[in-house]
Amino acid sequence: MDAFSLTNKTILITGASSGIGRSCSVECSNSGANLILVGRNEEELMKTASLLNPGTKVEIIAEDITHSERLEAIIAEKVAVLGKVSGFIHCAGIEKTLPLKKHSVQLYHDIFEINVIAGFEMAKILSLKKYKEETSSFVFISSVAGMVGEAGKAAYSASKGAVIAGTRSLAMELSRGNIRVNSISPAMVNTPILEKMFEDLGEDASSEIIKKHPLGIGEPKDVANACIFLLSDAARWVTGSNLVIDGGYSAQ
Numbered sequence: 001m002d003a004f005s006l007t008n009k010t011i012l013i014t015g016a017s018s019g020i021g022r023s024c025s026v027e028c029s030n031s032g033a034n035l036i037l038v039g040r041n042e043e044e045l046m047k048t049a050s051l052l053n054p055g056t057k058v059e060i061i062a063e064d065i066t067h068s069e070r071l072e073a074i075i076a077e078k079v080a081v082l083g084k085v086s087g088f089i090h091c092a093g094i095e096k097t098l099p100l101k102k103h104s105v106q107l108y109h110d111i112f113e114i115n116v117i118a119g120f121e122m123a124k125i126l127s128l129k130k131y132k133e134e135t136s137s138f139v140f141i142s143s144v145a146g147m148v149g150e151a152g153k154a155a156y157s158a159s160k161g162a163v164i165a166g167t168r169s170l171a172m173e174l175s176r177g178n179i180r181v182n183s184i185s186p187a188m189v190n191t192p193i194l195e196k197m198f199e200d201l202g203e204d205a206s207s208e209i210i211k212k213h214p215l216g217i218g219e220p221k222d223v224a225n226a227c228i229f230l231l232s233d234a235a236r237w238v239t240g241s242n243l244v245i246d247g248g249y250s251a252q
């Protein structure tokens with residue numbers, strides 16, 4: 001059996017309606033997993049579902065995961081259909097690049113709600129015995145902004161640093177339940193979040209950022225491939241780590 005295969009695993013992916021989460025969905029499907037796709041935009045989730053391997057069993061949860069009282073009940077329904085969950089990727093997130101004087105209390109709340117709290121709340125549900133397979137693997141998509149300073153990113157960087165730190169503590173706590181917990185820190189990846197950021201920054205600042213990537217800007221699949229590794233049995237001894245996938249950005 002290929003240690004990197006996800007055959008017979010059910011993986012729940014937040015942020016599956018776009019960018020990195022969509023690519024993770026396609027690659028997990030190609031590696032044999034069945035999927036629960038989560039996002040707010042049902043139409044875009046359906047589009048992701050249409051890109052999957054035809055043999056993949058797929059369920060959709062179209063919800064704002066920062067404000068859903070019903071999340072556990074919905075997950076229970078999906079587990080009844082697909083079986084217990086053996087992997088989770090928290091890819092839902094928002095990014096804002098703004099000078100500190102334009103940061104508001106609301107902005108910090110909005111960013112932390114989805115980037116950090118929604119992911120850890122989902123992990124709380126998926127770590128319950130009634131929803132989890134005997135062994136499981138959780139992957140949180142952080143960012144190099146959680147490791148390296150970037151102007152205009154106080155709230156975003158703080159949220160991504162919190163993801164890396166929280167991942168380590170979850171790894172310690174959940175190892176007893178045979179759950180591995182890791183984060184991935186990408187640098188700039190070619191997705192709608194990046195297009196929006198480049199729009200906010202303007203052409204000059206954007207090309208400066210591109211130049212800081214020795215291997216250039218990444219593609220969503222570069223991150224998805226790292227997720228496949230962490231979700232698979234090939235990573236059975238990997239927990240509490242932060243895997244940096246950044247084309248050399250943070251090595252300088």
Ligand SMILES: NC(=O)c1ccc[n+]([C@@H]2O[C@H](COP(=O)([O-])OP(=O)(O)OC[C@H]3O[C@@H](n4cnc5c(N)ncnc54)[C@H](OP(=O)(O)O)[C@@H]3O)[C@@H](O)[C@H]2O)c1
Pocket residue numbers: 014015016017018019020021038039040041042044063064065066091092093094095114115141142143144185186187188189190191192193194
């Ligand atoms: N692209 C990059 O350069 C880059 C670099 C480092 C880290 N990252 C991180 O990678 C992750 C994915 O980024 P991306 O570039 O793929 O962004 P994206 O294309 O904008 O996708 C963001 C996803 O988050 C979902 N989402 C946002 N708020 C949500 C909410 N309240 N409830 C449910 N789903 C929600 C969106 O779904 P709906 O719109 O359907 O709600 C969408 O699927 C983010 O955490 C980001 O910080 C990205």
